[in-house]
Amino acid sequence: MVELQGIPVSPGVAIGPALVLDAAGYRIPRTLLAADEVDAEFARLREAVDQVSTGLEANRLETSAVAGEHTGDIFAAQLQMLHDPRLQAELRRRIREERQSAAYAVSRVLHNYAAAIRRVDSPLLADRADDVLDIEKQLLMCLGAVSAGPLSDLSEPVIVLSHVLTPSETANLDRQYVRAFCTETGGPGGHTAIVAKGLELPAVVGIGSFLDQVGDHCNVIVDGDRGKVIINPDAETIAYYRKKLKDRRSLTARLSELRDLPAETIDGTPVRLSANIEFPHETATCIERGADGVGLYRTEFLYLSSHEEPSEEDHYQAYSRVIREMDGRPVVIRTLDLGADKMGHRPLAEHEHNPFLGLRSIRLSLRNLDLFRPQLRAILRAAIHGDVRVMFPLITTLAEYRQARMLLNVVAEDLVESGIPHRSNIPVGMMVEVPAAVMMLERFAQEVDFLSIGTNDLAQYTLAVDRSNENVAELYQSSDPAVLRLIARCVEVAAQFDKPLSICGEMSSNPARALLLLGMGVRHLSVPPSSLLRVKKAIRSVSIDQCIEIADRVMQLEAARDVDLYLLDRLGEYVPELIVT
Numbered sequence: 001m002v003e004l005q006g007i008p009v010s011p012g013v014a015i016g017p018a019l020v021l022d023a024a025g026y027r028i029p030r031t032l033l034a035a036d037e038v039d040a041e042f043a044r045l046r047e048a049v050d051q052v053s054t055g056l057e058a059n060r061l062e063t064s065a066v067a068g069e070h071t072g073d074i075f076a077a078q079l080q081m082l083h084d085p086r087l088q089a090e091l092r093r094r095i096r097e098e099r100q101s102a103a104y105a106v107s108r109v110l111h112n113y114a115a116a117i118r119r120v121d122s123p124l125l126a127d128r129a130d131d132v133l134d135i136e137k138q139l140l141m142c143l144g145a146v147s148a149g150p151l152s153d154l155s156e157p158v159i160v161l162s163h164v165l166t167p168s169e170t171a172n173l174d175r176q177y178v179r180a181f182c183t184e185t186g187g188p189g190g191h192t193a194i195v196a197k198g199l200e201l202p203a204v205v206g207i208g209s210f211l212d213q214v215g216d217h218c219n220v221i222v223d224g225d226r227g228k229v230i231i232n233p234d235a236e237t238i239a240y241y242r243k244k245l246k247d248r249r250s251l252t253a254r255l256s257e258l259r260d261l262p263a264e265t266i267d268g269t270p271v272r273l274s275a276n277i278e279f280p281h282e283t284a285t286c287i288e289r290g291a292d293g294v295g296l297y298r299t300e301f302l303y304l305s306s307h308e309e310p311s312e313e314d315h316y317q318a319y320s321r322v323i324r325e326m327d328g329r330p331v332v333i334r335t336l337d338l339g340a341d342k343m344g345h346r347p348l349a350e351h352e353h354n355p356f357l358g359l360r361s362i363r364l365s366l367r368n369l370d371l372f373r374p375q376l377r378a379i380l381r382a383a384i385h386g387d388v389r390v391m392f393p394l395i396t397t398l399a400e401y402r403q404a405r406m407l408l409n410v411v412a413e414d415l416v417e418s419g420i421p422h423r424s425n426i427p428v429g430m431m432v433e434v435p436a437a438v439m440m441l442e443r444f445a446q447e448v449d450f451l452s453i454g455t456n457d458l459a460q461y462t463l464a465v466d467r468s469n470e471n472v473a474e475l476y477q478s479s480d481p482a483v484l485r486l487i488a489r490c491v492e493v494a495a496q497f498d499k500p501l502s503i504c505g506e507m508s509s510n511p512a513r514a515l516l517l518l519g520m521g522v523r524h525l526s527v528p529p530s531s532l533l534r535v536k537k538a539i540r541s542v543s544i545d546q547c548i549e550i551a552d553r554v555m556q557l558e559a560a561r562d563v564d565l566y567l568l569d570r571l572g573e574y575v576p577e578l579i580v581t
């Protein structure tokens with residue numbers, strides 16, 4: 001039995017056989033060719049190399065035209081790597097002399113190549129290593145080795161163990177069979193973590209190197225509550241976790257009774273409790289768990305979960321479905337938040353060294369109007385079906401907000417001129433995710449219809465800590481007193497200008513932190529559907545005076561750790577059922 005500790009990012013427990021993916025997420029079996037198969041296999045490799053070359057050259061030309069030669073050079077460099085004579089010679093040797101299959105040879109040679117680059121400890125070269133893995137993936141796809149990878153060909157329940165999973169890979173996990181996942185890399189606030197929560201898939205990330213210790217089909221326990229991964233558990237541990245699973249099921253059953261009861265404190269203070277969604281199908285869970293509306297619809301997942309860039313019609317269909325299914329309840333559509341760890345179909349930004357500080361989110365939308373306009377048109381068109389509100393992410397300057405709002409007006413005028421049914425008098429808001437916006441909030445508050453604090457990014461940008469980096473995960477705390485002071489300021493300004501304010505970052509999905517937010521004056525929380533009933537339970541277990549007392553005490557504390565310990569204590573006192581052991 002081996003017990004590993006990682007970062008818990010999505011609660012729940014799962015027990016099952018391991019499916020180990022190699023560093024790039026593929027599993028290429030080693031196969032030995034018969035002597036008479038070697039020539040044909042080598043020809044297949046050459047064909048794959050030609051196909052990838054053609055693709056890279058097309059990417060280079062297209063990208064250079066759209067985003068400048070500098071960006072196009074990324075593909076020129078990949079082409080050069082692909083044709084590196086030493087690399088080609090090694091592939092030839094493995095197929096011809098060692099009789100390895102082309103796919104196996106590609107996966108081994110390119111992996112070794114990437115690993116050698118990684119050993120030179122330079123951030124610049126680390127990007128190069130990713131380029132090599134990208135070439136590997138393309139070659140493997142041409143060779144037909146990864147098009148139907150292990151993840152798309154499951155027939156039994158598994159626990160996925162991988163070096164890394166991107167948000168889109170996570171979004172595409174087959175929920176029928178994948179019970180949980182664990183990764184060597186990743187941090188608590190990354191979008192992979194958010195998708196896992198959205199899918200209600202127990203997950204532990206940032207474990208560090210451990211895949212070498214695990215074989216396929218090993219029995220594994222994932223404890224998403226405490227960030228533990230247990231390989232080959234003994235009978236006693238299995239019994240303990242089976243009981244835990246049973247307890248969780250019975251808590252879920254008890255919580256489901258709260259579905260139709262209002263989210264209000266003991267003394268009757270009403271709280272609006274909405275849900276965060278990434279995909280239209282999640283509305284079913286929102287309704288099932290009694291959400292008051294959708295407080296954050298992360299529309300960029302439409303990009304991340306499809307193979308082609310979505311059209312205006314695709315946007316329209318997705319939004320219309322969400323709005324109709326929410327049946328009159330408010331739906332807040334957040335415009336595209338692509339970039340950083342959520343990449344789209346085409347290279348939209350130059351290769352960046354600090355993508356979280358780069359061309360992401362609203363900045364990227366405003367620079368790619370051919371991407372942004374169809375989305376805005378679709379939102380206004382879909383708005384005829386219900387109570388729709390739109391908000392812009394990562395607003396940092398007034399100019400950005402004004403530009404986005406102006407574009408919305410222009411799009412509305414276009415729709416009028418073309419006689420296309422739509423509704424343009426919808427509330428327009430902004431996400432408060434950057435300290436600069438908090439400092440300028442009095443100005444913003446005069447122009448926006450509502451505010452929504454994205455504590456995931458607000459914590460990242462306040463504490464100067466990458467939300468998806470496991471090395472600094474300890475520092476990434478939305479309960480940090482500095483973050484709390486910024487939130488307090490937002491609450492004050494929102495009240496002063498009489499603007500509705502919500503919190504849609506993950507912070508509000510933690511029942512203890514939710515009580516703190518109520519005490520600070522927040523009355524609208526938006527949480528993943530999986531957390532709705534727990535947060536409602538917490539709200540219904542306290543009086544608003546108790547929450548104020550909690551907030552007063554917390555604002556005297558100096559460190560996130562002290563805040564969380566104190567909050568856990570209070571939660572234990574007021575809502576002991578929610579304490580996970």
Ligand code: PEP
Pocket residue numbers: 194296298337433453454455456457458504505506
């Ligand atoms: C946030 O930053 O808190 C937020 C809700 O947006 P996202 O997590 O999608 O960046």
Ligand code: MG
Pocket residue numbers: 393433454456457
């Ligand atoms: Mg954000």
